[in-house]
Amino acid sequence: MSKLTTFAAGAGFGAAVSYFLDGDSGARRRSVAQDKAGKYARRGGGTVQGVAQSAGAQARAVAARAQHVATGGGSAPDDDNTLKNKVQTEIFRPADAPKGSVNVLVVDGIVELRGQVTHAAQSETLEKAAHKVTGVRDVRNLLHLPGETPPNIAGTPGAPS
Numbered sequence: 724m725s726k727l728t729t730f731a732a733g734a735g736f737g738a739a740v741s742y743f744l745d746g747d748s749g750a751r752r753r754s755v756a757q758d759k760a761g762k763y764a765r766r767g768g769g770t771v772q773g774v775a776q777s778a779g780a781q782a783r784a785v786a787a788r789a790q791h792v793a794t795g796g797g798s799a800p801d802d803d804n805t806l807k808n809k810v811q812t813e814i815f816r817p818a819d820a821p822k823g824s825v826n827v828l829v830v831d832g833i834v835e836l837r838g839q840v841t842h843a844a845q846s847e848t849l850e851k852a853a854h855k856v857t858g859v860r861d862v863r864n865l866l867h868l869p870g871e872t873p874p875n876i877a878g879t880p881g882a883p884s
Contacts, residue, residue: 803829832860
């Protein structure tokens with residue numbers, strides 16, 4: 724260091740010492756400086772804690788979005804009635820869906836589609852849509868075309884053939 728830098732540093736140090744060790748106001752100045760130092764330390768700690776909490780929340784949100792995308796939707800419903808409502812919402816969403824002629828039954832996560840559809844493609848579309856709903860374990864497609872015997876009673880004694 725040059726002599727000028729050493730002199731300036733020494734003069735600054737001497738001024739600070741005389742400022743804080745002054746007999747009349749030194750105690751008050753030291754107390755104010757200590758309070759301000761504590762305030763800035765607490766603020767700095769709070770900022771670090773806030774940043775950490777924010778980062779944690781963002782990480783949880785990213786993980787939840789990834790899980791939502793990976794599972795094809797939300798979590799599986801807790802009961803069969805909720806699952807039934809979710810399946811009905813999904814399969815009857817299109818305007819041309821046969822809402823009035825198809826019944827949905829759910830038992831232990833297994834969906835049964837019963838009723839009459841106008842064409843075979845409708846039956847396949849409804850079955851595929853039901854399979855995509857989160858929480859559905861299997862789908863039993865018992866839908867039939869007009870004039871056909873329903874699959875659940877076909878072959879039973881006394882049933883129309």
